[in-house]
Amino acid sequence: MNATELLTVPCTKHSTFYADVIKGLSAPQKYLDSKYFYDATGDRLFQEIMRCEDYYPTRCEMDILSNQSAAISNVLGRHCRSFDVIELGAGDATKSIHLLQQLQQQHRDYTYYPIDISSNVIDLLEHTLPVEVPGLSIQGLNGEYMDMLLLAKDLSPKNKVVLFMGANIGNFTPDEALQFCRTLRAHLQPGDLLLTGFDLKKHPQVILNAYNDRQGITRAFNLNLLHRINRELGADFNTQQFDHYPMYDPSTGACKSYLVSKTTQQVHIAEDVVIGFRENELIYMEISQKYSLEETDHLAFASGFTPVARFFDRKKWFADCLWKA
Structure with a gap:
């Protein structure tokens, strides 16, 4: 799959997926709804995550x-x-x-x-x-x-x-x-x-390793949502310009995943929506509370x-x- 993808299915501006993506990426703290992780590729990647040694x-x-x-x-x-x-x-x-x-x-x-x-x-x-x-x-x-x-x-x-x-x-x-x-x-x-x-709750490193596997499957799982937005909503995310960043706060039990913009950039969605990213700006992806x-x-x-x-x-x-x- 190329880092920058072309639209392969018709985009619908009336879909809940479209509305939720625009709402999340337009928020002061950008976010994407984790329920959209699970397209066919996301399902396959999650099955691979569950087989990872670190994912307990x-x-x-x-x-x-x-x-x-x-x-x-x-x-x-x-x-x-x-x-x-x-x-x-x-x-x-x-x-x-x-x-x-x-x-x-x-x-x-x-x-x-x-x-x-x-x-x-x-x-x-x-x-x-x-x-x-x-x-x-x-x-x-x-x-x-x-x-x-x-x-x-x-x-x-x-x-x-x-x-x-x-x-x-x-x-x-x-x-x-x-x-x-x-x-x-x-x-x-x-x-x-x-x-x-x-x-x-357990040793913090055990938890963090579960969401940052050495094979990079969790990274691919998170980035796949950008691929899905490209494919289904006509966006032009360059996924090579985003990093996966997990963090765990043992005091609260919150294990969170983010995508980090490596550079100042603009992303187009459908034909008329432009989302700006600052260098090092975050997209909040999901939480796994302990x-x-x-x-x-x-x-x-x-x-x-x-x-x-x-x-x-x-x-x-x-x-x-x-x-x-």
Whole structure:
């Protein structure tokens, strides 16, 4: 892929993508919404990141789900006789399948409702999971999290066990995470459960290395969003004129990624928008918030939940926390 790309698909000025990019790059502190990382190339690069030696979160949570699903199932069974398992952003269910299999083995009375914005993901899960988990009752829900939670409530009166895995809570700032959890709690009934993954605070260098891998894949992942803007919105970003810069503040737990303009330059988007960059000006790309165990408990209580149990990987670098509404 060339550093400066030409428009290859029609640009639409009426798309949400276009509006969000213009809004972000016109802000006093330039930013891009991290949800747009995931085009086909972004998906592939993220899969490569998860296989990197330095990127530990995926392996840590897989350690928990593959080795402690029986314990998780036992705790769920103590709180709910029958329930619906609702997974927010189910993806390929690589980790949650271990819990689903264990629930089947323990003869739990449950239905699995994976929620995903991608209809392709839902179709895939509905076809593959009943083969991998014989006897599984599954109904996929294609749409936004909160809308689909409301739909799930209409479909079934059972208690809900909501899965929010992969340290996705870390994609929010602490204030945003609190608001998200409060909104989630408002969509649940007393007695419902939430299992959510937290990447825990640890040695700062371990965390920083995870977002600055030696192979440069995370750098390529961030720069790919500029390539996507070039391709889909008719922009002329020269990606060779931007550097990837991650930073971690151990006092706050905020691990942030930026792109840095190497020079004073102008970028054109579509036919009539010009975005100016100063030398060393930053584009804020994403956050991956890290938590102490005390902070996870505080978040639970502040958003209307009570902590019930915690499940750790072998290094205690990651925790899947079970909360009760």
